[in-house]
Amino acid sequence: MAPLVSSIEISRPPAEVFAYVTDPAHFAEWQGDVVSARAASDGRTFTTTRRIGPKERTFTQEVTDSRPPVHWSARGLDGPLRPSMDMTLEPLADGTASRITFALDFAPQGIGVALLPLVRRQAAKGAPISYRNLKRRLESGAA
Template structure:
């Protein structure tokens, strides 16, 4: 499989970047295809937490369940899709810069196809993700750098 990997620098601390990027309520603010995201349990996010994420794919809204496979503030997090024909695997890593006042965020995403999804991943999903990820990163950077203004 071909992992999509992108890196940006954000003028916020690693704590700020991690807190915002891993909070399900913020997903639709910076991920273009995300329509909604709701935690499936009460309490703070942790390894094993699950989130119902609804994405707009073409004209359809498709709900999927994502699970945090890693949650290590403020350094990293990982998620994987649990259902549907296309299941994403996401990894985020944050490195402190400028004595911790800035952050380098690296996002990696890959997809696993099941059933019809096997054909969709290389033909539709991966090309769409390659187009969307740079825009998502710009939106994330913009949101983080302008919080409180």
């Protein structure tokens, strides 16, 4: 299956958007299903606790590519669905604004194969809401 791809324009410079969106300490501020997230001391991995239905699940992910302020990728290391995210930023308006494109995909393992259609539907519905939250936070100065 193709990744779920969304783009949004944010009236903030790419470096500012990149720093905020890639910092796990901010994930719960703009991603609706994130309860908490924190970077590991190695700087390459982070854990994210997400609300999935009535339960909370914690997953470990690793940053696979980081080229500030234009590209960031991470992939899941555990769990039945193992999400991967590729994020690309493009400068707009002489660098005072940004277009951010997210490509979200999943690598199902075991029971994750059966859960994949449901999770993709939930992500397709919830991810754009999170991206609008991101835009609102950054443009309002709340970030």
